[in-house]
Amino acid sequence: MTFASKNHKQSTVSRERDFYLCYSYNMQGNGRQSMNKPSYDLPVFEEPQDFRSSMHWRIFRIMAELMDGWQFLADFRNNVAIFGSGNIDPNHAWCKEAEKLGRLLTEEGFDVVTGGGPGIMEAANRGATTAENEVRGKSVGLNIKLGRKVRANPYIEKSTAFHYFFVRNLMMNYTGRAYVYFPGGLGTLDNLTAIITLIQTKKISIKVPIILISHEFWDPVARWIVEKMLNKYNAISKEDVDLYVIVDTAEEAMEYIRKSPIRNEF
Amino acid sequence: MANIKKNKLNIPASALPFVNELDDFRSSMPWRMLRVLGEFVDGWQFLGDIEKSVTFFGSARFPENDRWYIESRRLGKLLSEDGYDIITGGGPGIMEAGNRGVDDARKEQTHNERIGRSIGLNIQLPYEQRINPYVEEAMGFHYFFTRKVMMAYSSIAYVYFPGGFGTLDEFFEVINLIENHKINPDTTIILIGKDFWELLLEWFEKYLYEHHKFIPETTRYNYQLVDTADEAYAILKERLKNTKPKRIM
Numbered sequence: 001m002t003f004a005s006k007n008h009k010q011s012t013v014s015r016e017r018d019f020y021l022c023y024s025y026n027m028q029g030n031g032r033q034s035m036n037k038p039s040y041d042l043p044v045f046e047e048p049q050d051f052r053s054s055m056h057w058r059i060f061r062i063m064a065e066l067m068d069g070w071q072f073l074a075d076f077r078n079n080v081a082i083f084g085s086g087n088i089d090p091n092h093a094w095c096k097e098a099e100k101l102g103r104l105l106t107e108e109g110f111d112v113v114t115g116g117g118p119g120i121m122e123a124a125n126r127g128a129t130t131a132e133n134e135v136r137g138k139s140v141g142l143n144i145k146l147g148r149k150v151r152a153n154p155y156i157e158k159s160t161a162f163h164y165f166f167v168r169n170l171m172m173n174y175t176g177r178a179y180v181y182f183p184g185g186l187g188t189l190d191n192l193t194a195i196i197t198l199i200q201t202k203k204i205s206i207k208v209p210i211i212l213i214s215h216e217f218w219d220p221v222a223r224w225i226v227e228k229m230l231n232k233y234n235a236i237s238k239e240d241v242d243l244y245v246i247v248d249t250a251e252e253a254m255e256y257i258r259k260s261p262i263r264n265e266f
Numbered sequence: 267m268a269n270i271k272k273n274k275l276n277i278p279a280s281a282l283p284f285v286n287e288l289d290d291f292r293s294s295m296p297w298r299m300l301r302v303l304g305e306f307v308d309g310w311q312f313l314g315d316i317e318k319s320v321t322f323f324g325s326a327r328f329p330e331n332d333r334w335y336i337e338s339r340r341l342g343k344l345l346s347e348d349g350y351d352i353i354t355g356g357g358p359g360i361m362e363a364g365n366r367g368v369d370d371a372r373k374e375q376t377h378n379e380r381i382g383r384s385i386g387l388n389i390q391l392p393y394e395q396r397i398n399p400y401v402e403e404a405m406g407f408h409y410f411f412t413r414k415v416m417m418a419y420s421s422i423a424y425v426y427f428p429g430g431f432g433t434l435d436e437f438f439e440v441i442n443l444i445e446n447h448k449i450n451p452d453t454t455i456i457l458i459g460k461d462f463w464e465l466l467l468e469w470f471e472k473y474l475y476e477h478h479k480f481i482p483e484t485t486r487y488n489y490q491l492v493d494t495a496d497e498a499y500a501i502l503k504e505r506l507k508n509t510k511p512k513r514i515m
Contacts, residue, residue, distance in 0.1 A: 055310065063303055070295065085480045146446055165448055166418075170411050183473070185480035186442040193435035194410075200431055202392050203410060217473060224465045228428075233462060235325035235430040 065162050069142075069171040072160045076140055079111040080257055081172050083191055084120025084182030086151075094182050094214060095123040101180065101213075101250035102127025106137035110257070113176065115168070116141025116159055117151050120182045125155035142168050169194060178209045178257040183217040192244075200240050205263065209256045210244040218246050305412040309387075312405045313420045318509075319351035319385070320502065321417060323436045324360025324427030326396070334427045334459060335363040341425065341458075341495035342367020345502065346382035353421060355413075356386025356404055357396045360427045365400035389413050418443060422509050423454040423502055428462035444488055445481065454505045455489040456498050463491055 051057055084098060102112050102124040112128040114121035121141070128139035141156035145163045152159055162168040173195055181192050192212075198204045212218040222241075229235045247253055291297055322342065328335045342352050342364040352368050354361035368384035375381055386401035390408050397404055407413035418440055426437050437457075443449045457463045474480045492498050 059303065059306055059310075062306060063299070066299060066302060070299075085478070087480050088478065144446075165443060165446070166411050166415050183478065183480070185474055186438055186445055186485070190435065190438035190442045193431050193438055194414075196431045197435050198410060201389075201410070220469045220473070221466070224469065228462055228465065229430060233325065233328075233428050235327055235428060235433075240431070 062164060062167065065164055065167040066170075068160060069162065069167055070174075072158075073171055073175050076111040076113065076138065076158075077175065078109065078137070078177060078262060079113045079140065079175055080105050080178045080180060081113045081176035082120070082124040082180045082182070083115065083172075083184055083188045084124075085184040085188065086115070086117040086119040086121060087185065088119040088183075090119070090123065095120060097213060097250050098123040098182055099127035099130075101253055102129075102139070103131050104250055104254050105257070106131040106139065107133055108254075108258070109135070109137050110177070111137040111140055113140045113142060113172065115172075115187070116143035116153060116156055116161075118153055120184065122153035122155060125153055129155050129157065142171055144168055173198060173204070175263055176208065177263050178211065178260045180211045180213060180253055180257075181218075182213045196240070196243055199243055200236075205261075206243075207261050208263065209260050211253045211256050212244055212246045213248070213250075213253060215246055215248055222246060302409060302412065305407055305409055306415075309405060309407070309412060309416040312403075313416060316351055316353075316385075316420055318349070318506070319353050319382070319421045320345050320423045320425060321353040321421040322360060322364035322425050322427065323355070323429060323433045324363075325429040325433065326355075326357040326359040326361060327430075328359040328363075328428075334360060337458060337495040338363035338427055339367045339370065341498055342384075343370045344495065344499045346371045346384070347379070348503070349380045349382055350506075351382040351385055353385045353387060353417070354401075355417075355432075356388035356398060356401050356406075358398055360429065361386070362398035362400060365398055365402075368402070369400045387413055387416055414439060418449065421453075422450075423456070423506060425456045425458060425498060425502075426463075428459045441485060441488055445485055451488070452509065453488075454502060454509075456501060457489055457491045458493070458495070458498055460491060460493045467491060 082098060082101065084094070088095060098120045105112050106128045112124055114124050116125070125139045125141060128137065131137075139155055139157045141152055141159040143152050143159055143161035144165060145161050152161070162171070169191055172191060179192075179195055181188055192210070195204075195208075195210060199206055199208060199210075212222075225236070226241055230238065230241060245256060247256075292301075322338060324334060324338060338360045344367075346352055346368040352364050354364045356365075365384040365386060368382060371381050384400055384402040386397060386404040388397050388401075388404055388406040389410060390406050397406075407416070414436065417436060424436075424440055426433055437455075440449070440453070440455060444451050444453060444455075457467075470486070475483050475486065490501060492501065
């Protein structure tokens with residue numbers, strides 16, 4: 001309540017400082033439970049200079065992103081998510097494989113969902129648009145807004161962009177019928193471990209296949225998981241290492257994808 | 267709903283098709299949206315008072331006499347004696363050890379020095395609700411992602427003990443967020459347990475940095491690998507000395 005003091009001048013303090021004061025008034029000697037009061041007793045609250053930086057606004061923004069995401073995804077119920085590095089030479093064999101997989105998937109009527117960026121994602125989207133059937137799956141991109149730019153590749157037919165990483169991850173994890181991971185960096189690893197955790201804790205169906213492409217890239221990690229996590233440290237169960245498969249080609253991946261049941265999570 | 271054509275829902279409310287209420291309103295999509303929001307509001311309301319905290323991750327399966335349990339307990343004690351709140355997932359194993367360290371510190375408290383709080387951000391799993399007895403303040407989440415946002419959101423330092431997929435997930439998520447400038451790049455990340463993490467980090471070096479350059483090489487300065495609680499404490503003390511309390515959420 002001491003917050004709106006006379007010394008506090010909006011014009012002279014930086015926005016950051018302003019913000020700090022706004023959210024810390026209840027810490028200034030009032031004790032932790034100070035917000036548990038009837039509303040007429042709550043301290044006066046000053047708006048920060050930019051309303052978008054307030055906590056309330058951010059919750060609304062999250063809500064808007066969730067709604068947009070679900071609204072968007074409701075049309076793509078039969079989709080397969082493809083992940084992989086955005087930072088890879090487009091002529092690399094893995095990119096060719098991603099392109100082939102994208103084409104095979106849309107030919108059989110699956111929608112291809114990627115992160116919408118360059119590299120593997122672009123290759124998969126490009127492949128998805130090259131299927132020559134009359135009725136084929138769509139090439140879908142769930143982009144991320146980084147800084148001021150949205151990075152979207154030119155082969156996306158339907159796309160949406162998110163500010164929050166976790167909303168994008170959530171949308172990716174929400175509807176995929178199968179998950180395919182090409183070699184990739186932190187984003188790929190993040191999503192892979194997230195989906196394994198969700199299946200392991202039975203938050204999503206155990207029948208959703210997780211397919212890792214390239215023995216060369218993934219084998220060392222798989223070996224580490226078995227040797228250290230499972231055998232030496234007992235941090236996971238024996239059946240958890242069966243949640244994913246490693247293959248080398250798009251055709252092998254297709255076999256697992258065809259066997260997967262449709263997700264009815266919506 | 268089933269026979270409405272796709273993309274035909276862009277019409278005034280008066281013309282929208284009639285929708286039957288589901289048997290249980292909790293399984294409807296709008297309700298789930300509200301539940302997600304409810305978890306966000308609850309979570310931030312709960313975390314709003316935290317000024318400086320360190321989050322511990324690690325396996326839920328380590329027993330009391332395990333080396334890493336003991337290290338985690340010791341680190342929890344050292345940090346809470348310095349006034350840092352300890353946040354864990356509220357489960358057993360490493361999480362319990364971290365919370366228990368705070369309990370140890372409180373038992374040995376002689377003067378009225380400030381001891382950090384012991385906080386558990388728990389997850390409600392279908393087959394178990396596992397909260398350890400050393401958590402002083404807890405909040406349970408239904409959704410993994412809200413819990414993860416709260417975790418990635420609240421602390422100025424993250425400590426990773428050996429663990430399973432959940433631990434790995436948190437590690438990748440936090441370094442990914444730092445890499446993409448979504449959270450403060452000064453956030454301290456410490457991996458404990460050379461035997462456990464070394465092989466993975468070698469793979470990082472070989473495949474991700476050098477061979478394929480999937481991630482910028484500077485990422486490797488975002489985390490540090492140590493072997494004991496005391497080493498971790500020394501680094502944290504040095505790095506956190508100048509860190510501002512995290513008030514801007």
